Amino acid sequence: MAGFLDAVLLQAGYNAGLVTIGATLLGFAAGMAGTFLFLRKRALVSDAMAHATLPGIALAFLVMVGFGGDGRNLAGLLLGAGASALIGLYLVDWIVRRTRLAEDAAIGAVLSVFFGFGVVLLTVIQSLDRGRQAGLEDFLLGATAGMLMQDAVLIAVGGALVVALIVILRRPMTLVAFDPGHAAALGLRVGRIDLAMMGLVMAITVIGLTLVGLILIIALLIIPPVTARFWTDRVARMLLIAGCVGGAAGYLGAALSATAPDLPTGPIIVLIAAGLFTFSLFFAPRRGVLAAVLARRRFQARVHWRQGLLSLARAEPIHDPLTLRILRAAGAIRPDGVATDKGRALAAKSLRDERRWDIARAIHQDTALTGRYDGLTPIEEVFTADQIADFDARIGPPQPVGAV
Amino acid sequence: MPERLRLAADDGAMLGDHADAACAALSVRGMTVSYGEKPALFSVDATFPIGAMSAIIGPNGAGKSTFLKAALGLVPMVSGEVQFFGQTLAKARGRIAYVPQRASVDWDFPTTVIDVVLMGRYRSLGLLRRVGRAEMALAQEAMARVGMEGFATRQIGQLSGGQQQRVFLARALAQQADLYLLDEPFAGVDAATERAIIAVLKDLNADGKSVIAVHHDLSTVVDYFDHVFMVNVRAMAQGPVSKAFTTAALSQTYGGRLGAGQLDQLHPARS
Numbered sequence: 001m002a003g004f005l006d007a008v009l010l011q012a013g014y015n016a017g018l019v020t021i022g023a024t025l026l027g028f029a030a031g032m033a034g035t036f037l038f039l040r041k042r043a044l045v046s047d048a049m050a051h052a053t054l055p056g057i058a059l060a061f062l063v064m065v066g067f068g069g070d071g072r073n074l075a076g077l078l079l080g081a082g083a084s085a086l087i088g089l090y091l092v093d094w095i096v097r098r099t100r101l102a103e104d105a106a107i108g109a110v111l112s113v114f115f116g117f118g119v120v121l122l123t124v125i126q127s128l129d130r131g132r133q134a135g136l137e138d139f140l141l142g143a144t145a146g147m148l149m150q151d152a153v154l155i156a157v158g159g160a161l162v163v164a165l166i167v168i169l170r171r172p173m174t175l176v177a178f179d180p181g182h183a184a185a186l187g188l189r190v191g192r193i194d195l196a197m198m199g200l201v202m203a204i205t206v207i208g209l210t211l212v213g214l215i216l217i218i219a220l221l222i223i224p225p226v227t228a229r230f231w232t233d234r235v236a237r238m239l240l241i242a243g244c245v246g247g248a249a250g251y252l253g254a255a256l257s258a259t260a261p262d263l264p265t266g267p268i269i270v271l272i273a274a275g276l277f278t279f280s281l282f283f284a285p286r287r288g289v290l291a292a293v294l295a296r297r298r299f300q301a302r303v304h305w306r307q308g309l310l311s312l313a314r315a316e317p318i319h320d321p322l323t324l325r326i327l328r329a330a331g332a333i334r335p336d337g338v339a340t341d342k343g344r345a346l347a348a349k350s351l352r353d354e355r356r357w358d359i360a361r362a363i364h365q366d367t368a369l370t371g372r373y374d375g376l377t378p379i380e381e382v383f384t385a386d387q388i389a390d391f392d393a394r395i396g397p398p399q400p401v402g403a404v
Numbered sequence: 405m406p407e408r409l410r411l412a413a414d415d416g417a418m419l420g421d422h423a424d425a426a427c428a429a430l431s432v433r434g435m436t437v438s439y440g441e442k443p444a445l446f447s448v449d450a451t452f453p454i455g456a457m458s459a460i461i462g463p464n465g466a467g468k469s470t471f472l473k474a475a476l477g478l479v480p481m482v483s484g485e486v487q488f489f490g491q492t493l494a495k496a497r498g499r500i501a502y503v504p505q506r507a508s509v510d511w512d513f514p515t516t517v518i519d520v521v522l523m524g525r526y527r528s529l530g531l532l533r534r535v536g537r538a539e540m541a542l543a544q545e546a547m548a549r550v551g552m553e554g555f556a557t558r559q560i561g562q563l564s565g566g567q568q569q570r571v572f573l574a575r576a577l578a579q580q581a582d583l584y585l586l587d588e589p590f591a592g593v594d595a596a597t598e599r600a601i602i603a604v605l606k607d608l609n610a611d612g613k614s615v616i617a618v619h620h621d622l623s624t625v626v627d628y629f630d631h632v633f634m635v636n637v638r639a640m641a642q643g644p645v646s647k648a649f650t651t652a653a654l655s656q657t658y659g660g661r662l663g664a665g666q667l668d669q670l671h672p673a674r675s
Contacts, residue, residue, distance in 0.1 A: 041510075233516065238514050
């Protein structure tokens with residue numbers, strides 16, 4: 001525990017500190033970039049793109065070894081990753097445009113073929129006796145043990161650039177994500193804006209390779225925005241919340257894995273993000289599961305209350321235990337089930353409102369008003385006092401409940 | 405008889421009959437649009453006058469929406485030429501507002517009514533300028549014109565279908581355009597919303613703006629519009645409603661889909 005605290009406070013050593021800062025920045029940038037990916041409904045395309053980086057990494061390694069290097073130059077490997085991700089992205093796009101295949105089929109095909117090819121290349125590299133091939137498989141799930149200052153700087157600069165570009169492009173990207181037809185009619189180049197968005201996602205994928213790995217980077221792009229969606233109905237706030245969720249997951253995940261070096265950093269970061277998502281899923285106000293259950297129960301209680309009052313008014317026996325409980329709790333009936341004075345008054349009002357609605361339907365042709373009858377909405381919310389007085393004049397004087 | 409039924413090859417773009425293009429809000433020559441091998445529109449010529457309330461009518465799948473989208477460059481044309489106010493689309497874009505079909509967007513999108521209306525101000529806001537007081541006032545005025553002033557901060561998914569359509573119209577109003585292109589603005593809306601929308605459109609028209617709407621309900625064509633364009637893959641008829649909206653043109657456009665009894669109830673101009 002003390003070790004975790006040290007790591008959270010960036011006191012767990014130079015390397016752990018670098019990893020934590022890098023993971024936080026990467027998480028923040030990934031959450032923001034992922035927001036537009038999610039809003040444009042292109043999440044799976046980015047998964048194909050991430051998997052398509054693997055053959056590029058392997059080929060870049062082979063090329064660098066071929067030119068006599070040791071093949072472990074990070075910039076060179078990431079360049080290869082980016083190039084093959086672009087080819088994968090282009091292929092998905094081409095298949096959707098030129099064939100009758102749907103996007104999901106194109107994504108599946110590109111993802112598996114590129115990844116398979118990459119794994120074959122990795123196997124070939126393992127059997128070579130040239131270069132320092134050990135460590136290429138770290139790009140699959142990320143590894144932070146050997147992270148250098150220059151890697152951290154790469155992540156920091158790349159992440160900051162991505163965030164800056166998102167801030168600049170947020171308006172056109174929002175327009176295109178919401179209504180591409182209208183955006184195009186305004187003169188926006190929808191294709192280019194989509195390309196810019198995918199470019200930002202690709203940048204995140206490539207700079208996140210060392211930390212999170214190509215298999216799990218999709219999680220860091222998608223979990224923060226779906227988590228943020230639970231808490232807000234506005235894009236600007238969603239961007240900020242998604243960035244913070246991603247940043248928090250990166251920060252805590254890196255700190256946790258620094259204290260337990262056997263735990264892989266990438267998966268830990270993803271699990272923490274998933275924890276934040278699960279919390280939001282249940283406890284977010286309005287959109288969360290708990291809020292939905294509570295709203296449903298409130299509605300159910302209103303229905304039973306109304307039905308119970310009408311039953312009292314018509315002197316019908318009530319058997320439903322929930323109805324009885326609600327009426328009792330509100331003091332409308334005594335414990336033995338007999339209506340109190342208050343209950344009788346409320347029941348008479350309910351019955352009278354039903355009669356008022358009957359009259360309203362008979363004399364008002366405007367269904368926009370009478371259509372609002374749902375058995376629950378108080379009539380005073382729909383009609384004015386003088387209208388209701390008019391209904392009452394047609395019903396006649398009030399009658400005591402049970403006198404009929 | 406329909407006023408016009410001819411191929412572009414007869415006297416289309418190559419004869420250069422663009423004398424009327426400059427005084428038309430939208431002028432299309434020889435427009436052919438195809439999804440795959442089957443043309444959705446074939447060699448369509450159409451002219452919509454400036455300052456008119458124009459309806460585009462035709463059966464389902466006749467290419468009405470495609471016509472608007474192709475004119476706006478949203479779907480590619482195989483051939484054809486489009487002019488707005490005698491200019492190219494790129495030059496005239498700032499004078500055009502487009503209201504797509506309501507079903508074309510995801511209404512669970514995390515945005516509010518005022519934010520959607522402000523999207524109409526994008527061309528003047530650009531990338532980085534903050535929404536100023538003048539822009540906000542324009543958006544609020546647009547919301548008030550469609551009767552949505554109390555709904556500014558409502559999430560758009562919590563609106564009824566009619567209210568969503570009003571928001572789309574408000575976004576177009578905020579663009580302060582000269583030509584409004586609407587794709588089925590009355591589809592699936594309540595009666596009160598239909599009245600509100602047509603009142604706004606007639607106001608625009610009274611101010612000299614041009615309106616072109618894809619329209620489904622033949623029984624309201626005479627009341628709502630003064631120019632009509634009938635299309636069923638080919639251009640079938642066009643002209644002032646009083647002249648072109650005839651029983652003969654309707655039965656030609658709709659084929660056997662309209663019975664004789666239905667046609668008589670529409671009170672079209674006698675042919």
